[in-house]
Amino acid sequence: MSIKAREIIRYMEELAPNNLAEDYDNVGLLIGSRESIIERILVCLEVSSKTVDEAIAKKADLIISHHPVIFKGLKRINEDDPKGNIIYRLIKNNIGVYSAHTNLDVAYGGVNNYLSSLLGLTEISNLKDYxxxxxxxxxxxxxxxxxxxxxxxxxxxxxxxxxxxxxxxxxxxxxxxxxxxxxxxxxxxxxxxxxxxxxxxxxxxxxxxxxxxxxxxxxxxxxxxxxxxxxxxxxxxxxQYGMGNVGVLDKPKSLEEFIAVVKEKLSVKNVRVIGDIDREVGKVAVFCGSFDREVLGAAKSKADVLVTGDVKYHDAMDMLEMGMCVIDAGHFNTERIIADRLVELISENFPQIEVVKSNMEEDPFKIC
The missing domain is CATH 3.30.70.120 (Alpha-Beta Plaits)
Incomplete structure (x- = not known):
């Protein structure tokens, strides 16, 4: 059985309304037609050459990604340009792309909410109102x-x-x-x-x-x-939607113990840490993807530890001077988790089509 893309789009826009996206963002149906017939969906974090290969091999009609395949302005679409080649092949193989980015980060049930739940937090609220x-x-x-x-x-x-x-x-x-x-x-x-x-x-x-x-x-x-x-x-x-979340653990843990929880739940071997490893933490802030200084003050005042990704050196120095504890688990690891949840949600709402998670994605950074 199949349905039209517009039905999937309507559901995604109810889950993560487009008006929640940041002004700089590019979300929604970025490639394809709302009237396309959809029988198979591939869910991924990033639309890369590998995920396009996978979508073609699995005969997917639509890719649902977190990161937009078209983000900055394009001057050309051709096979010689890395980004152009991806778009060229998607169009050539009649594969649409729908992206939900910063709107999915802040949505109820979105990336930050799911990350908070995955880490075992309760009494979840907004880190910073948005x-x-x-x-x-x-x-x-x-x-x-x-x-x-x-x-x-x-x-x-x-x-x-x-x-x-x-x-x-x-x-x-x-x-x-x-x-x-x-x-x-x-x-x-x-x-x-x-x-x-x-x-x-x-x-x-x-x-x-x-x-x-x-x-x-x-x-x-x-x-x-x-x-x-x-x-x-x-x-x-x-x-009220928020940038990031804050919640509490079932019982306080040492930072070292909580680091072990983060590694287990996000399936990572290594994280970067700022702060006293022996410090006890009970209130946890999460901010998926790249850390944004806009939430720095809220994270300091509302939580004992912040879980985020892509912390820059000068931000790390400021955090250290402020006496903060921060776990940088990486951009990929704090956002890739939403693919599992999207597969689950879309499958529940559209049982007549096949929805699969990409198995070709990996963190671009290697630990050597």
Missing amino acids: KAEKLYKIVVFVPHESVDSVREAMSRAGAGWIGNYSDCSFMTAGTGTFRPLEGTNPYIGTTGNLEKVDEYRVETVIAQRDLKKAIEAMIKVHPYEEVAYDIYPLEIKGR
Whole structure:
């Protein structure tokens, strides 16, 4: 069995909304068509010559990567240029590429969340607040006999969540008027006559990520030929996304003991460490991929140890002077883990297609 790429894209954009990506980033469908038929997906961290070889050999129709295959501006796409050759071969073999990068880092259930859970952290919260989710109010007018089906359809599509409460809505009874004109096929009334109908005004709150889906679900079950509804942006904010996470261990450990945990969970033999090896740690901050100085102060104040990657020399010196403990487990190792989770999630939601993780990827750095 197969599905179209747009169904996969819709799911990925619900998991990691594109508007969460940093301004400099390039995410979404970078190569291919939304109407392509998808039977097999390859999930990877990096779209490299090796993963392209693998995708061709496994007859993948779509690659889902964390790092964007097109990041900086391109002036040419040809076989002689390393990046151009990758793109050229993907197009030639009709393989699409969808990339979820910094938006997947900060998303709920994304890279930082998964890394935190993998390391055994609980009471997980944002290390540094990043973006707040936009909320909207949907108002729709429904005849009495259809109000429950319309309200339930919107709720199933994600509307009506306030904190830990679901199916939240408000309904007001009233009278709707309309006059069906020539060429219409009204659910109620006759052409040319003014109709007055007992209706409910149903209003509910919806997050931006679910807005389109909720509207489509509402229109699908609504009995009217032309559905009357309004959408209002709200000043109140929804879910707060963060740069990095912070959580607590089940019990405090020495830094040396926790280093062993990091190595085991990330399947690495070596890490770089800043700080006192005998220090006890209980609160842990994580920041996947390359360390960003924007979270330096938060990591210092909120955690006993920071797990990250790609720490630069001068940042390391500052961390040492600040008395911080830091585990640099590498860019590759702190982000590659999300491939397993994506395979699991996509397979659960699309059991009719095959989803596999690349087995051709390795950290470009060697320990000699």
